[in-house]
Amino acid sequence: MAQLTFRESIARGIAQEMRRDESVVLLGEDVGAAGGVFKGTVGLLEEFGGVRVRDTPISEQAILGAAMGAAMTGLRPIAEIMFSDFFAVCWDIVANEIAKSRYMTNGQVTFPLVIRSGNGGGLRFGAQHSQSVENWAMMVPGLKVVVPSNALDVIGLMAAAVRDDDPVIFLEAKVLYSSKMDVPDGDIVDTLGSAKVLREGSNATLVALGSMVPRALEAASELAANGIDCTVIDVRSLVPLDTTTILREVAATGRLFTVEENPRLCGWGAEVASIVADEIFYDLDGPIVRITTPHIPLPAADALEDLAIPSVERIVTTVQKSMNS
Amino acid sequence: MSNTKIAPANSDLAHKIAMYRSQFALRQFENRAYDLFLENFVKGTSHLAIGQEAIAAGVAAAMRPDDWTFATYRGHAHTLARGVPMAPVFAELMGRTNGLMAGKGGSMHLTSVEHGMMGSYAVIGAHLPIACGAAWSAQYRGTEQVAVAFFGDGSTNIGSFHEALNFAAVWKLPVIFFCENNLWMEYTRTSDVTAVANPAADRASAYGLESIIVDGNDADAVFDVTSAAFARARAGEGPSMIEAKTYRHGGHSRADPGKYRPDDELAEWMAKDPIPRYRARLLDAGVSEEEILALESEVDAEVDLATEEAKAGDVPGEDLLLKDVWADGGASWRN
Numbered sequence A: 001m002a003q004l005t006f007r008e009s010i011a012r013g014i015a016q017e018m019r020r021d022e023s024v025v026l027l028g029e030d031v032g033a034a035g036g037v038f039k040g041t042v043g044l045l046e047e048f049g050g051v052r053v054r055d056t057p058i059s060e061q062a063i064l065g066a067a068m069g070a071a072m073t074g075l076r077p078i079a080e081i082m083f084s085d086f087f088a089v090c091w092d093i094v095a096n097e098i099a100k101s102r103y104m105t106n107g108q109v110t111f112p113l114v115i116r117s118g119n120g121g122g123l124r125f126g127a128q129h130s131q132s133v134e135n136w137a138m139m140v141p142g143l144k145v146v147v148p149s150n151a152l153d154v155i156g157l158m159a160a161a162v163r164d165d166d167p168v169i170f171l172e173a174k175v176l177y178s179s180k181m182d183v184p185d186g187d188i189v190d191t192l193g194s195a196k197v198l199r200e201g202s203n204a205t206l207v208a209l210g211s212m213v214p215r216a217l218e219a220a221s222e223l224a225a226n227g228i229d230c231t232v233i234d235v236r237s238l239v240p241l242d243t244t245t246i247l248r249e250v251a252a253t254g255r256l257f258t259v260e261e262n263p264r265l266c267g268w269g270a271e272v273a274s275i276v277a278d279e280i281f282y283d284l285d286g287p288i289v290r291i292t293t294p295h296i297p298l299p300a301a302d303a304l305e306d307l308a309i310p311s312v313e314r315i316v317t318t319v320q321k322s323m324n325s
Numbered sequence B: 001m002s003n004t005k006i007a008p009a010n011s012d013l014a015h016k017i018a019m020y021r022s023q024f025a026l027r028q029f030e031n032r033a034y035d036l037f038l039e040n041f042v043k044g045t046s047h048l049a050i051g052q053e054a055i056a057a058g059v060a061a062a063m064r065p066d067d068w069t070f071a072t073y074r075g076h077a078h079t080l081a082r083g084v085p086m087a088p089v090f091a092e093l094m095g096r097t098n099g100l101m102a103g104k105g106g107s108m109h110l111t112s113v114e115h116g117m118m119g120s121y122a123v124i125g126a127h128l129p130i131a132c133g134a135a136w137s138a139q140y141r142g143t144e145q146v147a148v149a150f151f152g153d154g155s156t157n158i159g160s161f162h163e164a165l166n167f168a169a170v171w172k173l174p175v176i177f178f179c180e181n182n183l184w185m186e187y188t189r190t191s192d193v194t195a196v197a198n199p200a201a202d203r204a205s206a207y208g209l210e211s212i213i214v215d216g217n218d219a220d221a222v223f224d225v226t227s228a229a230f231a232r233a234r235a236g237e238g239p240s241m242i243e244a245k246t247y248r249h250g251g252h253s254r255a256d257p258g259k260y261r262p263d264d265e266l267a268e269w270m271a272k273d274p275i276p277r278y279r280a281r282l283l284d285a286g287v288s289e290e291e292i293l294a295l296e297s298e299v300d301a302e303v304d305l306a307t308e309e310a311k312a313g314d315v316p317g318e319d320l321l322l323k324d325v326w327a328d329g330g331a332s333w334r335n
Ligand SMILES: Cc1ncc(C[n+]2csc(CCOP(=O)(O)OP(=O)(O)O)c2C)c(N)n1
Pocket: B074, B122, B123, B124, B151, B152, B153, B154, B155, B156, B182, B184, B185, B186, B190, B252
């Protein structure tokens, strides 16, 4: 057992897979000698050498194009896009090339690759380095989307993503990088498409993702003290989506609250709400409520950013208001 | 059924005959593809390589079977040149289950991994970095395989072109960037919107590469210059870029009559048509007219047979619709 930060877990998960499989390689800007701008790849160059851990030019299309070409010819690359906002400069490779090519070729090619990226706000970086883009990826057929919320899940989900034969977008909430957790020794391998029930309650179900998971848990503690007993689900993977767990837990409490960092429109919670409304409408005891960042680019000032991203306080008051009305 | 892939050269003459056969077959395939479009058998769009066959034939002849081709939407010729039979390509254009991708890709996305045809890419420039990735994989595994990316003159102004060239140069990747300069983008003359006269070759020095220009309507010249680039790549000397001067005889895509092109320009390039040029070279080399005619009618029969085989294919049904989004063969995104 060791206490690891979220960022140390990234390197641990990657190292675990690189030791196991020679075809796993890592590329990205500053991932080698510098150990990553968020220090998520510290020690990997030293352990695996410059042939397997490669620094790249600032060429996001080349980074992801290279990952794609390598994946279709026998390697299992892990590519880093430093900030997920930068997906916008290489989205053709992600959404048109990687996501579509298996289908278009009637299954002739597979893309066993992982694209990791620092995602979301909380660091006061302003609008171009802070967006939560999980909904961009979720809406593209052919991409799997994984968003861990703690250090232990980072390792297991990274391993599962590397071992998966499909392209996985692996989004790391930047605000969680320094969060710590006790992690067992030895190999850890998790399963994609499995949500986790972190807390069982009887009055309402909070469904949260990534950076919103610790906030939902804290909100649930406060709500419990005020007589509202909540289930909390960590979605962990948007594609594949564990609708079985979500539907079961929402049906059990009769109420659904999604807690999302992404801007409002077409956030992942909208899809969850639609599935719940379609399939278990008559198990609901009240309206479905989405708690999200407003539909705005994120502001830089700490005071404004804190107003934008769902806080523990906003979760608590939103749930209370809705449950008491 | 036979195909258009050139066998390894036993002798210079056999090699030349094979090279002519390949170019002639590519031409006749494209002519038939056009007819099938007029007869409404081919739906959607298609971009013919009529006039540019010497490039597809010349480069493919220089390749090892395990080398990789990355082509554009103008990719019929490059696909066939790697040895893919005609029937599945026709069938793909017609959207039939016996198509190369069972009708799921269409004309612009021809792919046959077993022939080293790693895809046809329809977003300008995207496949240049992807070819770099394949080259990286060959370098990593020490296989001496080489990736070739074909692209047009107009594609030299998009960012991914420049990203890929720099990336390939700094990683010394075994990749060949092959520009088919047919002077035109869709309806705009590339020189009107490009800062340099030779859109690929004049950029080579920016990436530490040699500037290489070749007559793209001469299959032997293409073969020679490309063979040298393959040798460099296999020797670990990194990427090359080749710019071939050529011309498309028709419009950009099936619906374009190409009226924007001046008559004298078209006439000048029709006179440089690679097929009659190479045919004359065969006659000079001592191949008889009868021999050439026999070869040509053999190819025509192959095109006819492939057309019928393609037409006999089934129309795809719902079983294919949800197939192969994922590696497990399905399309499911939830449990
Ligand atoms: C990113 C992108 N922009 C625009 C297009 C539309 N388009 C398709 S082909 C083409 C012209 C390309 O010209 P060139 O690179 O010279 O190739 P050619 O068609 O002449 O072989 C254009 C603009 C596209 N497919 N992708």
